[in-house]
Structure formats: structure tokens, C-alpha cells
Amino acid sequence: MKKIILLGMMIMTLPLYSQKNENKMSGGDWDKIIQLLTSEKWDDAEKTSLKFLNKFDKNDDSSSEPAILRYMYLSCVAAKVGEKIYSKEEGEKKAKKLIGKHIITPPREFNEKRIFNGFKLTEDKKSFWSCSSNNTMTIIRIFETYEMRDSNDTKNTFLLENKKIRLGATIKEVRSEGQTMPRLHITFENAFFWED
Numbered sequence: 001m002k003k004i005i006l007l008g009m010m011i012m013t014l015p016l017y018s019q020k021n022e023n024k025m026s027g028g029d030w031d032k033i034i035q036l037l038t039s040e041k042w043d044d045a046e047k048t049s050l051k052f053l054n055k056f057d058k059n060d061d062s063s064s065e066p067a068i069l070r071y072m073y074l075s076c077v078a079a080k081v082g083e084k085i086y087s088k089e090e091g092e093k094k095a096k097k098l099i100g101k102h103i104i105t106p107p108r109e110f111n112e113k114r115i116f117n118g119f120k121l122t123e124d125k126k127s128f129w130s131c132s133s134n135n136t137m138t139i140i141r142i143f144e145t146y147e148m149r150d151s152n153d154t155k156n157t158f159l160l161e162n163k164k165i166r167l168g169a170t171i172k173e174v175r176s177e178g179q180t181m182p183r184l185h186i187t188f189e190n191a192f193f194w195e196d
Helices: 002-013 027-038 042-053 065-082 088-096
Strands: 102-104 127-133 140-148 164-177 183-195
Touching: 027 042, 027 065, 042 065, 065 088, 065 102, 065 127, 065 140, 065 164, 065 183, 088 164, 088 183, 127 183, 140 164
Parallel strands: 140 183
Antiparallel strands: 102 164, 127 140, 164 183
């Protein structure tokens, strides 16, 4: 299921931004990183996503590929914090290097009752929120808060219920939380969504 979601993430967002750059990622490259992520091989997935991300100029967001890779990289770092491979401080330091950069999420279901690996509104109904976990939903990796570019996006979300959506956003803030269950909490700004 996650493989399909991640593959859909790659395919659906490639034309999102103008394509002044040729694609620097082959289908085989995407297959490799998706396989590492779905099998939760975090060390290899982190190294591979960073290797692919370094193919792009750090200031060039003319294609969606770096934004997708950044989200994949953040997921790896957060997973290693959640699994206590990285200290909270080490994970936070790695993730903070991406503040101000754009990301694109994989497609996830919007559902107000969902707890893990989907989108819902925050309690104040002003932002979108997600809690990402491992495949077995026993380890929380990351809390994500998405401050929407258009405040109207948080109205009438009942129309999104049980639909797959994706978010694009800019990384605003990174912090670490939790003692027994360490995790990252990332706040994104200028977020927007589209149905997948």
C-alpha cells in the first residue's frame, strides 16, 4: 500500500512545477528509494534520498522532484528519531537544515477520525495535521502541522472526507518532542492541497 502511495506521489507531482530542468531522477531511482522506504530500511533510505537530493541545486525548485525527496528525507530522519537511532537533538539538527525549503507529501486520506498516516484538521480547525507512524503503527515518527496559504482551505473539509489528498508546503519550524516516544514536530507554512 505504501509503495503504491509513494509511487503515486512521484508520478503525480512531476509536472507540478515548471520543468525548466530535465528530470534528474530515473524510474529506477524512484523504485530504489520507494523500496527502501516501504521496507523501512531507514539508514539506506536516508542516504539514498540525500544522494538523490544532492543532484539538485539547493535553491532550484523548478521541478517537484526535490520537494518530494525532501519529504522522503525528513521521513527517514524522523523514523530514526522515533526508533531511537538518532537522538532528538541529532534528528532536529538534520531536519532544521531544510527550513525554508519546499516539500510535497505522498497522497494520504483525509479523515477527521483517523489518527495515523492521514490528514485531518487541527483542534482549532485552522490547519491541517498529520501523525506519521511506522507500518505497524507502533512508533510515532513525526507530527506535522500545515498552516494553509488560503484560510478557506480549512472550511468545508467534509467534502474531502475519505479522499486522498496531497500537500505542498514550505518548512517553517522543526522541533523535537517526547521522552518515552521521541519524535519530530514540523510546522509547514503556505500549504496548499489537491486531490490525488
